[in-house]
Amino acid sequence: MADVVVPRLNTNDRTYVLLDWLVDDGAVIRRGDAVVVLETSKTAEELVCEGAGVLHHVVAVGGECRPGEVIGRVFAAESERQRFLAAAPPSGAAAAAGQDGVVLTGPARALIEELGIPLERVRALGRSVVRREDVEQLATPVGPAPAPTDAVPGRVHLLPRSQQGVAAVVTESHRTVPAAFTAVSVDVEQATDLARRLSRSTRCLVGLPELLVKALAGLRERFPLFFGTNYDGRSVRLVDGAHVGVTVDVGTGLFIPVVRDAQEMACTQLADVLMDFRERATSRTFRTADLTGATIVVSLQGEADVTVAVPLVPPDLVCAVSLGGVRRELILDDRGEVVPRQVTTIGVAYDHRVVNGRDALLFLRETKAALEAPTTLAGVR
Numbered sequence: 001m002a003d004v005v006v007p008r009l010n011t012n013d014r015t016y017v018l019l020d021w022l023v024d025d026g027a028v029i030r031r032g033d034a035v036v037v038l039e040t041s042k043t044a045e046e047l048v049c050e051g052a053g054v055l056h057h058v059v060a061v062g063g064e065c066r067p068g069e070v071i072g073r074v075f076a077a078e079s080e081r082q083r084f085l086a087a088a089p090p091s092g093a094a095a096a097a098g099q100d101g102v103v104l105t106g107p108a109r110a111l112i113e114e115l116g117i118p119l120e121r122v123r124a125l126g127r128s129v130v131r132r133e134d135v136e137q138l139a140t141p142v143g144p145a146p147a148p149t150d151a152v153p154g155r156v157h158l159l160p161r162s163q164q165g166v167a168a169v170v171t172e173s174h175r176t177v178p179a180a181f182t183a184v185s186v187d188v189e190q191a192t193d194l195a196r197r198l199s200r201s202t203r204c205l206v207g208l209p210e211l212l213v214k215a216l217a218g219l220r221e222r223f224p225l226f227f228g229t230n231y232d233g234r235s236v237r238l239v240d241g242a243h244v245g246v247t248v249d250v251g252t253g254l255f256i257p258v259v260r261d262a263q264e265m266a267c268t269q270l271a272d273v274l275m276d277f278r279e280r281a282t283s284r285t286f287r288t289a290d291l292t293g294a295t296i297v298v299s300l301q302g303e304a305d306v307t308v309a310v311p312l313v314p315p316d317l318v319c320a321v322s323l324g325g326v327r328r329e330l331i332l333d334d335r336g337e338v339v340p341r342q343v344t345t346i347g348v349a350y351d352h353r354v355v356n357g358r359d360a361l362l363f364l365r366e367t368k369a370a371l372e373a374p375t376t377l378a379g380v381r
Contacts, residue, residue, distance in 0.1 A: 002049070002050060002051030002053070002074040003070045003073055003074070004036065004055075004058075004070065004071050004072030004073070004074065005068060005071070006047075006065050006068060006069045006070075006071055007047070007067060008067040008068075009043070009288045010040055010043075010165075010288060010291070010292070011172075012040070012165040012168045012169055013041050013165060014066065015065065016038040016039060016064070017039040017063070017105050017107060017131065018036065018037075018059050018061055018062065018063045018064075018071060018105075019044055019061070019105070020036070020037040020061060020129060021036050021037075021057055022034055022035055022036060022037065022046070023055050025055065025057045026054060026056070026081065027054070027055055028053070028054055028055075029049055029052060029053065029054075029055050030052050031049065031050060031051060031052045032049070033048060034046040034047070034048050035047060035048065035049045035055060040165070040288065041162050041165030041168075042162060042286060042288075042291055043288050043290075043291065044284075044285075045287060049074060051074040053074045053077070054074065054075045054076075054078050055072055055073075056072060056073045056075060056081050057071075057072055058070055058071050058072050059071040059072070061105070061129065062108070062129070063105075102122070102130060104122070105129065105130065105132065108130045108131050108132045108134065108135045111136070111158075112135055115135075117135065117138050122134075122135065122138070125137075133162070136158050160253065163253065163254075169314060169315065170312060172315045173312050173313055173314060173315055176315055178352050178353060179312075179349045179350065179351060179352065180349070180352045180357065180360070181310050181347060181348070181349045182347065182360045182364060183322075183347035183348075183364070184345070184346060184361075184365070185344075185345055186345070186367075186368045186372060187341050187342070187343055188208060188342050188371060188372075189341055189342050190372060190373065191208060191211050191374045192208065192342055194211070194375070194377070195207050195208065195210070195211060195267075198267055198268060198378060202268045204271045206267050206270075206271045207271075208302065208326070208344065208371075209274060209298070209300050209302070209323065210267045210270040211371060211374055211377050212321070212323050212367070212371065213244050213246065213270055213298060214265070214270060214377045215370035215374075215377060216242065216244060216262075216296060216298065216321060216367060217244060217262035217265075218242075218263060218370065219363065219366055219370075220239075220242040223363050223366070224238050225238075225318060226296060226319040226348075226350070226363055227239055227295040227296050228295070228317075228318045228354060229295055229316050229318070230316050231316075231351060231354055241261040242263045242295065243294055243296075244258065244259045244262045244294065244296055244297070245257065245259075245294030245296070245297040245298070245314075246258075246259060246274060246297075246298050247297070247298065247299045247300050248277050249281070250278055250281045250282050252281055252282060253281075255277070255280075255281050255286055255291060256291060256294065256297060256314070257277045257291055258291065258292065266378070267378055294314070296317065296318075296319050296320070296321065297311065297317060297319075297321070298321050298323065299311035299312070299320055299321070300323055301322055301323060301324055302325050303325045304327065306324045307325070307345055308322075308345050309345075309347065310322065310349055311349045313349050317351075318350060318355060319348060319349070319355065320349045320350075321346060321347065321348050322346065322347040324346070324347075325344065326342050326343070326344050327343060327344070328342060328343075329341055329342075329343050346364060346368065346371075348363060
């Protein structure tokens with residue numbers, strides 16, 4: 001008998017929701033078959049089975065499960081499964097579905113009861129499986145929300161599961177990473193001109209984010225500590241490639257998918273990858289593998305009104321770089337004449353236990369130099 005065991009899918013969540021069984025209870029499966037879908041705060045992840053035989057569901061659709069928990073068993077034959085069922089107490093693995101076939105996950109059902117939302121409104125969502133986040137879309141309390149006696153009465157805004165995941169990372173970062181921050185102003189006249197020319201010639205939308213990712217990837221060999229991970233008080237793990245996490249927020253939650261081996265990509269390839277990230281964020285179809293493995297993070301804060309942004313250093317990383325919005329400035333050129341230019345601000349937040357301020361400034365100056373003379377960024381390496 002083999003077990004289907006829940007792996008640790010991310011560091012944000014203590015529990016996951018069993019969203020769907022892809023194989024019926026009692027069905028025959030092969031080694032490597034995808035059998036179940038688990039929902040984290042960021043993704044829906046399929047798990048494959050390492051054994052072959054007859055699958056038995058231990059945890060029901062809609063149930064919560066923890067890393068290391070057994071949610072299914074695989075028997076060599078149906079007769080073996082039947083002997084197990086005869087000897088074991090009922091497992092409650094039947095799906096929590098109503099007469100109309102709509103499955104309510106445990107967290108969704110609890111929230112429906114807490115808020116007193118009529119089931120008719122839930123069914124009107126048109127979903128076969130209703131999750132907590134779906135119910136949160138309907139979360140308008142029937143009456144005034146209870147509040148502590150010293151609080152101002154008002155409605156309670158329920159944070160979606162994805163934002164709760166962000167909160168966990170932010171809390172852990174501020175608790176564990178003594179971060180410092182440095183920023184410099186960058187003339188991006190040549191960079192924006194290069195991005196426009198690349199976009200026209202390749203019909204691929206290239207912008208400052210792609211050029212910045214390319215510039216940072218080229219600095220890994222000279223500044224390996226900035227790409228280090230897993231500081232343990234005495235050492236940092238160094239990596240062979242520049243795996244750049246890039247923030248994406250299109251209104252469906254904050255995601256940090258990873259561009260792997262960015263140093264091997266041309267800017268047009270990076271543009272394709274970042275566009276795919278935005279599409280995946282819109283449809284919420286990221287996999288856990290898309291969101292793990294970063295060794296440095298780029299926080300994109302490119303709205304025109306943003307002058308300086310201080311990024312968060314995720315736990316286990318050393319460095320995060322921010323890109324502000326582009327603005328116009330008047331400067332004196334070499335002849336003493338006033339001329340306009342386009343500028344932005346790039347900043348680096350860094351774990352001060354690993355990196356010192358002098359090296360942070362050198363790192364930013366090299367990034368600035370690459371963006372202000374960007375011709376080498378157009379191609380691979």
